[in-house]
Amino acid sequence: MELRKVLYVEDEPDIREVACMALELAGDLVVEPCESGAAALAKVDDFHPDLILLDVMMPGMDGPATLAQLRRHAVSAKTPVIFMTAKVQREEIDRFLALGAVAVIPKPFDPLTLADEIQAIWARAQE
Numbered sequence: 001m002e003l004r005k006v007l008y009v010e011d012e013p014d015i016r017e018v019a020c021m022a023l024e025l026a027g028d029l030v031v032e033p034c035e036s037g038a039a040a041l042a043k044v045d046d047f048h049p050d051l052i053l054l055d056v057m058m059p060g061m062d063g064p065a066t067l068a069q070l071r072r073h074a075v076s077a078k079t080p081v082i083f084m085t086a087k088v089q090r091e092e093i094d095r096f097l098a099l100g101a102v103a104v105i106p107k108p109f110d111p112l113t114l115a116d117e118i119q120a121i122w123a124r125a126q127e
Contacts, residue, residue, distance in 0.1 A: 006031045006118075007049035007076075009040045009066060010084070011058040018111050019053070019084075026115035037066030044076045051122060052076065053105075056085035056096070064099055071100065080125045082118065084109065 006023060008031050010016040020031045032047045034040040038061060040052070052070065056063035063083055070076040080102045085092075088106040096104050102125040105117060 003028055003030050004050040004122075005029075005047060006051045006053060007034065007040055007044060007047055008032065008053045009034045009037060009058070009063070010053075010055045011035055012055075015055075015107070019109070019114060022111035022114045023118070026119070029115065029118075037061030037063070037069065040066055041069055041073070044070060044073055048075055049079055051118070052079055052081045053118070054081055054083050054101075056083050056087055064096070067099055067101070080122065082121055 006029050008016065008019060010019065010033070016033050016035070020033050023029045023031045032043060032049065034043060036058060054063045054066060067081055070081070081100065082103045082105055083096045083101045084105045084107055086107045088104065093104045103121040
């Protein structure tokens with residue numbers, strides 16, 4: 001089984017911990033948690049993620065600004081990005097997809113189905 005690497009950017013420690021546990025229990029994902037956009041930018045070149053999960057609302061650099069910066073790194077220029085957010089109005093989702101995200105997962109998410117949801121999105125993104 002090939003392990004796939006997920007860079008997970010979330011400023012809320014409790015949400016970050018629950019999501020990391022849920023994803024790592026899937027068995028084929030290695031998760032690198034980051035507490036901010038700046039931390040993600042510092043780790044992306046060494047970690048080489050296969051997927052980036054990105055919170056939208058964060059202090060300092062928000063998700064869309066972080067995505068714009070990640071696209072400037074050779075390592076993450078084409079890495080699929082999934083936004084995770086409570087902002088799930090249709091026009092907001094459309095805006096996030098227009099920014100280059102492959103999907104948007106609403107918060108609160110279900111920890112029991114999160115890994116399966118991400119795997120399904122990943123499969124669609126690779127078609």
